[in-house]
Amino acid sequence: MTKFYEVRKRDGAARLGFLSLHEEKKQTPLLFHIESLSSDKEVIKVIHAEDPNFNDLFREDLWDVPRGAVLLPEVHPLFTKVQEAIPSLSVDCYVLSFASALLNSPRAFVRRIIDARNAIPSDVALWVPSIATEENAALLFYMGVDVIDDTNAVIQGYQGIYQVEEGEVSLRELEELPCNCSVCSSLTVEELREQNSKERALLIAKHNTLLLEKEVKKVKAHIRAGSLREYVELKVRSSPFLTAVLRIMDLDEEEYFEKRTPVARNHGMMANTMESLKRIEVKRFANRVRERYEPPMSKILLLLPCSARKPYSISPSHLKFTEAIERYRGRIHEIILTSPLGVVPRELELTYPAAFYDIPVTGY
Ligand SMILES: [Zn+2]
Structure with missing residues (x-):
């Protein structure tokens, strides 16, 4: 059951929905900005199993703001406690913890996200934090993730890593900026390199985030059109890791996608x-x-x-x-x-x- 999240449309496991946050309805797939998450204005109340208020999540009478629970990895001592609690929790969103470990292997990437989606009710949102890039966002949403954030885009900005549609490049390798976002169209690559380190990091982080925002919009359009699978096949081409994730899902997760894929679509x-x-x-x-x-x-x-x-x-x-x-x-x-x-x-x-x-x- 969910109170502040509503799924409106599906394309396979991907969904378009609305998450109500502070009287504002945000459409999913949703990109949270790290800046707003770290500000005083909490967008969603997320509670961990070790939090003394964890038991509040069982009480519907206290459910007056959007709230979420943290999903723990299997090796965590409180994993069983959370798994057993899931059917009784009154939450709108689950947050997959230690998500950065997903990037260790394509099989772990598939296993943890599909297991998480199978473990939680289908009407709640799934947030996979800290790992989204322009390159992997479409695949995350295709798997049934509803919420991502720009943590990775910002951190990579501070590391001087400039994200592009096909992955990432170091600023040193670029002869020109291959992008038309508000950052890249306002200066040349030489001017960007000449900025002081803090300013340069902020600018690259902003470019990375704008690129990710654009990708989320593209994914929404593909979900509306029912063509996300075709887009994902195109997107994974640039990365052996993401191609492996798609192939593993196609081989091992037939039941998961069979349940969620329509028997007919209105386009070729x-x-x-x-x-x-x-x-x-x-x-x-x-x-x-x-x-x-x-x-x-x-x-x-x-x-x-x-x-x-x-x-x-x-x-x-x-x-x-x-x-x-x-x-x-x-x-x-x-x-x-x-x-x-x-x-x-x-x-x-x-x-x-x-x-x-x-x-x-x-x-x-
Ligand atoms: Zn740009």
Whole structure:
């Protein structure tokens, strides 16, 4: 149960929602700013299991501000106490502690976030603090995280690390600033280098944060459009770590995404990468053909190639095939061999995603 958080729209495990903070509704996916978090005005009351007021989280009568509880790692002595308390806690948000340890291995990244999401009610928000970058934010939201913050963007700014869409670069390596944010469009890379160290750190931190803000907006647009998976496949390309995270999820977390992925969307499915072949819609279609489909009693099986135009039957090539076998159609079982879907029986060519995908065709 939640009182100050409401999910409005989903795209797979990602959600658009509203978190009510001090009479102001903030849309999730949400980026908290470290500056506002450290100011006196607390945006959300987060209580740890070791806090003497932890038991207040069981009381609904005290639930007059948005509040959250801290999720502990399995090795923590209070892990069991928190896990057992979760069904009875009256909170709007859970905060994943020791999140920086997620960056040690792709498997840990997947395990802790998916375990956290599975352990908490689906209607509360999940905040993964301190690790968000422009590069990994889309993947975090795709996994079901609702709230991130700009801690990492600011810290990296103080370390002289300039974040870009494809990761990060040291300011020393740049010949020009590859960005049009308010910071980068107001000075050159030489002018930025010549600033005193404090001013330079503040400027890079601001650039990093603006870049992250832009990314959060992009992710929201993709959730609205139902195209976050395609965007995530594109985003992880620049990082072996993030590509490994996506591949591990596709292999090991089928049940998690199967529950959350719609059976149809109102736009086409782009299958442009190797990872597209493992996405849940592709595996689901193949599983359903294998487990639920009953082929007609026919002695003749005709294997046909797929076509660029969908549904296949209105493509120029299939119109010719159809014309050629017109007289025998009732006695022939037609199967289309496709990538990425594998085998598509003619009777299922209008279903999702058979009639609604696109894939690069090179003719080889
Ligand atoms: Zn910039």
